[in-house]
Amino acid sequence: MLKRKIKYLLPLLFLMLNFHAEAQNYLSPYSKFGVGEVMPSSFVAQRALGDASIAFSDENLISATNPASYSLINSFIFETAVNFNFYQISSSTDKFTNKDYRLPYFAFAFPLAQKIGWAFSFGLRQESKVGYLFQQRYDPPGSPLGYNEIYEATGGYSKFYMGSSIRVFKNFYVGANVGYFFGKQTVNQRIDYDSLTPVSNHRDVYSNVGGFQFDLGFQYKIKLGAKNEISIGGTATLPAVINSYQDVYYNTFTTIDGTNYISDSIYKTIHSPGKVTLPADYGIGIQWKNEKWLVAADFHRQTWSDFRFFDRNDSLHDLTSIGIGIQYSPGGKDLLYAGFFQRIKYRIGFRYANTYYNLNNNQPSDMRLTFGFGLPIIKTSSAVDVAFELGQIGTISSNTIQQRYYGITVGFHLFDPGWFKRRKID
Numbered sequence: 001m002l003k004r005k006i007k008y009l010l011p012l013l014f015l016m017l018n019f020h021a022e023a024q025n026y027l028s029p030y031s032k033f034g035v036g037e038v039m040p041s042s043f044v045a046q047r048a049l050g051d052a053s054i055a056f057s058d059e060n061l062i063s064a065t066n067p068a069s070y071s072l073i074n075s076f077i078f079e080t081a082v083n084f085n086f087y088q089i090s091s092s093t094d095k096f097t098n099k100d101y102r103l104p105y106f107a108f109a110f111p112l113a114q115k116i117g118w119a120f121s122f123g124l125r126q127e128s129k130v131g132y133l134f135q136q137r138y139d140p141p142g143s144p145l146g147y148n149e150i151y152e153a154t155g156g157y158s159k160f161y162m163g164s165s166i167r168v169f170k171n172f173y174v175g176a177n178v179g180y181f182f183g184k185q186t187v188n189q190r191i192d193y194d195s196l197t198p199v200s201n202h203r204d205v206y207s208n209v210g211g212f213q214f215d216l217g218f219q220y221k222i223k224l225g226a227k228n229e230i231s232i233g234g235t236a237t238l239p240a241v242i243n244s245y246q247d248v249y250y251n252t253f254t255t256i257d258g259t260n261y262i263s264d265s266i267y268k269t270i271h272s273p274g275k276v277t278l279p280a281d282y283g284i285g286i287q288w289k290n291e292k293w294l295v296a297a298d299f300h301r302q303t304w305s306d307f308r309f310f311d312r313n314d315s316l317h318d319l320t321s322i323g324i325g326i327q328y329s330p331g332g333k334d335l336l337y338a339g340f341f342q343r344i345k346y347r348i349g350f351r352y353a354n355t356y357y358n359l360n361n362n363q364p365s366d367m368r369l370t371f372g373f374g375l376p377i378i379k380t381s382s383a384v385d386v387a388f389e390l391g392q393i394g395t396i397s398s399n400t401i402q403q404r405y406y407g408i409t410v411g412f413h414l415f416d417p418g419w420f421k422r423r424k425i426d
Contacts, residue, residue: 026100026131036130044411048372048387049325050349052296054285055233060415066217067175070165071117080106081411088404117167129156145194155185177215198255211242237281245271274310279303294327304356319356325349345374364394381415
């Protein structure tokens with residue numbers, strides 16, 4: 001039975017990986033900094049809770065933010081999602097809109113020994129995305145010919161992780177993830193000169209990054225009577241120095257009949273070694289829940305001032321964020337054969353962050369309102385989760401770029417309590 005179900009999942013994974021690779025329409029000036037615009041580590045259910053996920057655990061859901069949460073999983077779980085984002089980016093002089101769509105993650109989790117809370121999870125999630133285009137016109141005084149200077153970049157980074165958790169003593173759980181952080185970005189800088197035969201100078205940099213990073217976490221649960229529980233959690237993503245390399249090309253191009261020809265190769269270096277220093281991320285969270293209600297809050301601090309990308313540091317700020325979320329389940333305990341509307345989970349949240357960006361010596365803030373639903377699949381413990389996000393980074397009045405964004409994430413989690421149980425007839 002297990003082999004048959006895995007066989008059905010493999011074509012789905014292949015399609016998702018191709019979707020992830022092809023859906024690259026993203027453009028944001030903020031992605032110029034650091035490793036780009038950092039994606040939430042939480043999955044869709046926690047995204048609807050303002051990303052409050054450090055103290056979150058559920059037998060039906062994976063919470064990769066804190067590896068200690070795996071211990072409560074009591075059967076096989078598969079999760080994935082599709083994310084759609086719409087952007088409106090404004091400055092004091094310009095405005096444009098954009099959209100992108102992508103697969104943010106997929107993950108598996110299952111118990112190994114429930115008596116001691118030993119469980120395992122692995123998956124792939126997108127860590128950041130890079131996409132920007134800047135253009136500046138120059139007309140030197142006294143010269144009839146000017147030029148355009150253009151900066152353009154694409155790329156992004158992901159992390160494949162494997163993690164495990166275990167109960168150390170009653171109601172206290174610890175876990176760890178080992179993650180392989182990898183990805184690439186391409187930065188093209190060119191100067192297009194005005195002339196009868198168009199000439200341009202190009203500087204193309206191809207950066208490839210790949211190395212290991214570790215996550216640690218704990219959760220402690222305090223029972224308050226028969227129906228109430230408080231959870232306290234903590235996480236630490238350890239800093240990492242990753243060996244990486246770059247390919248750099250300096251070329252002069254001449255355009256003839258719409259085709260670019262290399263007229264001069266000025267400089268080239270292949271597989272030039274370097275190091276990328278990834279920051280630490282420390283978080284603490286608290287959660288209260290009973291049969292119908294869940295209230296959670298998180299605090300994160302990321303040391304982006306320590307970030308280095310080859311010889312570049314971008315003078316980044318340390319990031320701090322807080323997330324708050326509430327979930328309501330009208331039917332209380334999730335009974336398999338209860339009515340559809342009694343099993344819906346309603347979620348709402350808010351997240352505020354001082355971003356790590358350094359734009360005109362300002363540190364733009366990121367404010368996000370989130371809400372969503374967990375929609376059960378009839379007569380199963382699986383569900384379709386939907387999260388909506390309305391947010392804004394920066395303001396025009398503070399001499400920064402204002403980016404408003406609207407996101408929809410549709411996730412699916414397959415929970416099958418029979419995968420790890422012996423069957424008499426199959």
